[in-house]
Amino acid sequence: MPSIPSNKPYRVGRSRTGLGLFATKPIKKGTKIIRYFGPLLDSKKKEEDAIENKYLFELNNRWTIDGSVRKNIARYINHACRPNAESDVKPRKRKVFIRAIKDIEPGEEINYDYGTDYFKAYLKPIGCKCDACEKKRKKKRAEARAEKARLKAKAERKALKKAEKLAMAEARLKEKLKAKAERKSKKLNGHALNGKSPNGKSLNGKHLNGISRARVAGRKPAGRKAPVSAPAPALQA
Structure with a gap:
């Protein structure tokens, strides 16, 4: 870490991007x-115009x-899309100052x-x-997680x-089959009580297990008639 006088309101410390410059004392807006300093490069000189690094600060055309020198403590200040400071460029004096655009609290980068x-x-x-x-990015990730959870819940509800x-549907089918079986059973029982077969024909016109119609009707079967013999011829006196 570079050495910084104790009377300065900042220090170099670790940040999200590596190293950064942090306030050690309250810094008022406008301070x-x-x-930001370093060697001046003349773009008209090819050798100087060819120099490239991330610490070049353009004053004018x-x-x-070239702020890459180690003594340039301002080189540790990181970029922010919503910053608390800004660069105050003095092209004629060929100088750049970093000025606070809002109050900065101790510990704030x-x-x-x-x-x-x-x-x-x-x-x-x-x-x-x-x-x-x-x-x-954090908000987008949270929104993406919420959307994923919403779609998952929707799919679960659908399933x-x-x-x-x-x-x-299965319950209705079972009830339907059960009702059909009950109707069939009742129909068979009704036919048995009425002496009819399932096809509607009377059981009295058929033999049941070797029993004749007469027995089914409650009558005794008629016996077989004996053959009638011819009358004997009369004897002549």
């Missing part, structure tokens, strides 16, 4: 917190500050908006990790309704 070009080139491809974007419908 110039720290200067010609001059750019100091941050400012790096700008659209930097965001598109470096932050968007990996995803911005500032508090505002993290809250958005339960289908199962209940199937159970009711």
